[in-house]
Amino acid sequence: MIDLITSFLDDNHTRWTFVNKDDIIFRDEFTAKCQMNYCGRYNKSWTCPPAIGNIDSIKKKCLHHSQAILFSMIFPLEDPYDVEGMDFGRNTIMQITYDLFDMVNKSGMHTAFLAAGSCSLCEKCTYPNFPCRHPEKAMISMEALGIDVAVLARNSGLKYYNGVNTVTYFAMIFFDEV
Ligand code: SF4
Numbered sequence: 001m002i003d004l005i006t007s008f009l010d011d012n013h014t015r016w017t018f019v020n021k022d023d024i025i026f027r028d029e030f031t032a033k034c035q036m037n038y039c040g041r042y043n044k045s046w047t048c049p050p051a052i053g054n055i056d057s058i059k060k061k062c063l064h065h066s067q068a069i070l071f072s073m074i075f076p077l078e079d080p081y082d083v084e085g086m087d088f089g090r091n092t093i094m095q096i097t098y099d100l101f102d103m104v105n106k107s108g109m110h111t112a113f114l115a116a117g118s119c120s121l122c123e124k125c126t127y128p129n130f131p132c133r134h135p136e137k138a139m140i141s142m143e144a145l146g147i148d149v150a151v152l153a154r155n156s157g158l159k160y161y162n163g164v165n166t167v168t169y170f171a172m173i174f175f176d177e178v
Helices: 002-011 027-037 055-063 083-106 149-156
Strands: 015-020 067-076 111-115 164-177
Touching: 002 015, 002 067, 002 083, 002 164, 055 111, 055 164, 067 083, 067 149, 083 111, 083 164, 149 164
Parallel strands: none
Antiparallel strands: 015 067, 067 164, 111 164
């Protein structure tokens, strides 16, 4: 099963690495930034605080799995303000993440995913008036849990910063060896 995941990540041109779970640092100051609405998504999505509820129980669900892989993709930007380039990059890694989800889901594997940013499966999130349209597939971001992605990437052997006029996005899968 691990081969299935790693082959998929290779085929989709991601950079990936197995993660030592001790390298996943959760920082209260990052979740505090989330609550200060630094990214503009606080209280705007079923996959962001406060809708996600108790962060500790989500962390436990992820860390309960025996294995974790961090994967990343690097995208060129025209300049540091190239929002379209950033959107393209995030949509690309998220499409790959959703495809990976579909593949492992079909195989019956129990997994947990953490996304690159807030859920963007729907053009407009139904939060807070109607239930989530895709609760099985909507993913919480690493940032929403307060994960220090820069430290995790560095300790896992992936580069967090890949040069001027680039953006690097990360996502994660937790799973069990079968
Ligand atoms: S799947 Fe749609 S409704 Fe559910 S969190 Fe994502 S954007 Fe919102």
